[in-house]
Amino acid sequence: MLQTDELIVGNSAASKDLKKLIDVVAPSSTTVLILGETGVGKELVARSIHNSSNRTGELISVNCAAIPSELLESELFGHEKGAFTGADKNRKGRFEMADGGTLFLDEIGDMPLSLQSKLLRALEDRTIQRVGGGKDINVDFRLVCATHQNIPSKVDNGSFRADLYYRINVFPIQVPTLAERAVDIPQIVERILSQMGKYDDIIPPEISESGYSELGRYTWPGNVRELRNVIERAVVLFAGKSISGTQVKENLLRLKVPDREEEMNAIWDAADDLSGISLGGIGDPEDAPLPHPSHYRDWFSYFDTIDLRRHLRDIEVVLIEASLEKSDGMVSQAAAALKLRRTTLIEKMKKLMIEKPVAQSSALENID
Numbered sequence: 459m460l461q462t463d464e465l466i467v468g469n470s471a472a473s474k475d476l477k478k479l480i481d482v483v484a485p486s487s488t489t490v491l492i493l494g495e496t497g498v499g500k501e502l503v504a505r506s507i508h509n510s511s512n513r514t515g516e517l518i519s520v521n522c523a524a525i526p527s528e529l530l531e532s533e534l535f536g537h538e539k540g541a542f543t544g545a546d547k548n549r550k551g552r553f554e555m556a557d558g559g560t561l562f563l564d565e566i567g568d569m570p571l572s573l574q575s576k577l578l579r580a581l582e583d584r585t586i587q588r589v590g591g592g593k594d595i596n597v598d599f600r601l602v603c604a605t606h607q608n609i610p611s612k613v614d615n616g617s618f619r620a621d622l623y624y625r626i627n628v629f630p631i632q633v634p635t636l637a638e639r640a641v642d643i644p645q646i647v648e649r650i651l652s653q654m655g656k657y658d659d660i661i662p663p664e665i666s667e668s669g670y671s672e673l674g675r676y677t678w679p680g681n682v683r684e685l686r687n688v689i690e691r692a693v694v695l696f697a698g699k700s701i702s703g704t705q706v707k708e709n710l711l712r713l714k715v716p717d718r719e720e721e722m723n724a725i726w727d728a729a730d731d732l733s734g735i736s737l738g739g740i741g742d743p744e745d746a747p748l749p750h751p752s753h754y755r756d757w758f759s760y761f762d763t764i765d766l767r768r769h770l771r772d773i774e775v776v777l778i779e780a781s782l783e784k785s786d787g788m789v790s791q792a793a794a795a796l797k798l799r800r801t802t803l804i805e806k807m808k809k810l811m812i813e814k815p816v817a818q819s820s821a822l823e824n825i826d
């Protein structure tokens with residue numbers, strides 16, 4: 459059975475953290491909730507958890523969004539002969555099939571409310587009843603769920619039971635987006651090409667350095683699944699050829715690649731306009747820690763407002779301080795790391811009252 463390292467390709471910090479979490483939780487029987495955008499590899503994570511557990515049974519997967527709700531109950535819990543029209547024999551459901559193994563409920567956010575209470579009971583008592591059967595059946599299953607949806611907001615609007623959410627949210631694992639681990643792209647591409655080579659006689663194309671850098675700049679809304687599609691297209695269009703950056707951009711990616719530099723300049727320009735804002739918030743115990751950019755998408759599900767200008771400024775301060783620390787107080791190096799001109803960084807340091815690390819120099823006037 460393939461283990462985590464073989465299944466999940468990538469050595470980025472985000473991928474390493476993910477694999478560590480999987481290896482920590484896999485041997486226990488804890489319920490796991492896998493969170494992440496579409497195509498990030500949630501099913502792969504579920505498989506890794508099962509393969510690295512000591513459970514001898516099978517991994518049984520159910521996609522709650524793909525099965526019509528009127529069929530989902532008998533699919534999960536099984537049925538007795540005569541339970542409904544067409545039930546001509548007794549049939550085990552997926553819970554029973556997962557006995558001794560792992561039950562993976564994908565797209566749990568789409569589970570109909572009527573079934574949520576039955577699932578909760580199964581989780582609490584570790585027993586189920588088939589549709590049309592009155593007998594309790596003991597089942598020894600480990601539950602792993604996944605969703606790309608924001609379940610807390612479904613709890614708020616009444617379409618997901620709060621008690622079930624607490625039951626399944628015992629050990630959440632957030633799977634990073636492909637954009638968050640863009641450095642893994644070359645390795646993942648290699649894996650995809652070798653998998654394709656097993657089934658088809660392909661002449662793989664060669665992706666040039668500029669080609670890889672375009673792939674690295676793209677935002678990947680469809681994550682690894684989209685990368686797989688792009689590589690399949692590349693194999694058809696560029697079999698045995700080298701693919702340039704322009705070809706990646708113009709022939710393979712579906713959207714215009716945003717110009718990062720342009721974007722960054724716009725952000726810095728916007729930040730430059732924010733003069734006279736108090737920095738008193740930094741280190742203020744009332745401040746939440748800085749969330750990852752993708753987490754802002756859910757911000758307004760939890761809070762009514764955000765002080766955007768102060769927040770951008772806080773991020774600026776943290777990054778400038780970190781780069782100065784990394785470069786031992788060398789402003790030119792820090793500016794290069796931040797892709798700023800040295801004079802711009804000095805300006806910003808003055809405006810934001812940032813000093814070089816104390817050990818190197820205590821005075822801002824002595825900037826290299």
Ligand SMILES: Nc1ncnc2c1ncn2[C@@H]1O[C@H](COP(=O)(O)OP(=O)(O)OP(=O)(O)O)[C@@H](O)[C@H]1O
Nearest residue numbers: 465466467495496497498499500501502606682683
């Ligand atoms: N780290 C990775 N290394 C190699 N292949 C990966 C990786 N992550 C995802 N994949 C591949 O990407 C594709 C999508 O993965 P998967 O189906 O697990 O995503 P998902 O998050 O479950 O998607 P959805 O939410 O749409 O169900 C699969 O072909 C999977 O093998």
